[in-house]
Amino acid sequence: MKIKKLPIEVSGPSISNLEKKYILDALSNGWYGKNKYYYVEKFEKSFAKFHKRNFALMTTNCTSAIHLLLLALGIKKGDEVIVPETTWIATASPIKYVDAKPVFCDVEKDSWCLCPNQLKKNITKKTKAVIVVGVYGNMPKMDEIKKIVKQKRIHLIEDAAESLGSKYKNIKSGKFGIASVFSFHRTKTLTTGEGGMLTTDNKKIYERCKFLRDHGRKPGSYYFDELAYKYMPFNLQAALGYAQFKRLKQLVNKKRWIFKEYKKNLKEISDIQFNIETKDTYNSFWHTHIVLGDSYKIDSKKLAKELYKINIPTRPFFYPLSSMPVFKERSLKTKNKISYLLNNKGIGLPNALDLSKESIRNVCKGLKRVLKKYKIEHKK
Ligand SMILES: Cc1ncc(COP(=O)(O)O)c(C=O)c1O
Incomplete structure (x- = not known):
């Protein structure tokens, strides 16, 4: 094949x-x-x-x-x-x-x-x-x-x-x-x-x-x-x-490694939120996602387009179920605010199990370049 x-x-x-x-x-x-x-x-x-x-x-x-x-x-x-x-x-x-x-x-x-x-x-x-x-x-x-x-x-x-x-x-x-x-x-x-x-x-x-x-x-x-x-x-x-x-332990360890590499490479970027691991949880990090804070003047759709232009594929943060025609439900945008916000400001980064250190570094380089363009710097 x-x-x-x-x-x-x-x-x-x-x-x-x-x-x-x-x-x-x-x-x-x-x-x-x-x-x-x-x-x-x-x-x-x-x-x-x-x-x-x-x-x-x-x-x-x-x-x-x-x-x-x-x-x-x-x-x-x-x-x-x-x-x-x-x-x-x-x-x-x-x-x-x-x-x-x-x-x-x-x-x-x-x-x-x-x-x-x-x-x-x-x-x-x-x-x-x-x-x-x-x-x-x-x-x-x-x-x-x-x-x-x-x-x-x-x-x-x-x-x-x-x-x-x-x-x-x-x-x-x-x-x-x-x-x-x-x-x-x-x-x-x-x-x-x-x-x-x-x-x-x-x-x-x-x-x-x-x-x-x-x-x-x-x-x-x-x-x-x-x-x-x-x-x-x-x-x-x-x-x-x-x-x-x-091989589950090995597979989960690779996912955890991918997550940590993203965090390390993006550490100087402020106002972004990653998947969470608290004192009560151990996260197998199936898929690393980030959510942009208010200081970025770009939504997730536009961010995906910008990244695609430089050969970085991404995945949309889940669309709220009530926002899609499939369930014939009225939009619950005003009730379920967080879900709508996550879809609007969140994005899934490349996460395949064959990712190398170098490819993660390149994704982060591209992502940082795009985010820099849309960051509102507040004067102190
Ligand atoms: C949260 C969640 N539930 C259910 C499913 C359905 O899984 P499957 O595609 O194996 O039917 C998925 C798969 O993507 C999922 O992510």
Whole structure:
């Protein structure tokens, strides 16, 4: 396969000989007898153990894992599920698949994750669950959120698609709430190209999701009582995932190194905010983002254009979900101010796992040149 690789990419994986070895093994031996799902089961078991969960279930992607979970929780028409405004569309779209209503809640300025105070304000009699998201590797204020959901008797779901490897008070992302979901999309720290995982301690939820994952099939049966879905993983994909999982520490360390290199190279630039790591959290820094302060007379769209002109690709900070036509929701710009501000002033820097010291230095050089042009210097 001949594909021209660009000098700097926004995202991309790290593939070693271990991945090649396991994939080749799955390709050669993974079709008969007990080997049919060898890597799927191995990956699921080790993933559950790593997160101190009783169960893990691999799926076709994270979107399908969320869908299965909402079905298993019995969420349906008339129910409301609270999600952050600032997240990928997939946190919210499965809520529509089950005919329920996503309610968009503002995030915090420091963590970019769901704001506990705003969460309280959005809970109604119809609220059945809240999905929190570890945005770009940052962790939400879990203790406060856990307290609220306990008091209000609603389910907590953790969308850990972007926070694999992160921790809150030394507890791994993937261990919070009734269940957690992960993405192994091409752009993620651990990738299977497309893929996902659900972790839970609840046997009933696990068994229901497993049943719904394969057309509602009872083991070995060709007879069906209930209409379900086809969200099955397969051995080759899981062989890739298992090899990546064995290298997780190395992959997360590279992401942390990328973040630190950006911080180091941009240290003289004032009034910009990076992903946060507090005394309570360990950040796996899936994707380094920056948010410009008021002293820059440029918005994120224009900044992306300027950087593109000098061959620096970027990624927009998530559009607030209520700002897009997809959910047919009126704009919540005046209510969810932080989410709208982050989209307007934030940007994702190149973050592929193959980034070198030199390419990060070049990105920073270009970025500094552009920012200098738009900085308002206040006279003392
Ligand atoms: C926060 C969040 N949730 C869900 C998803 C959906 O993941 P997938 O593409 O594996 O369905 C993603 C993926 O980008 C994500 O970032």
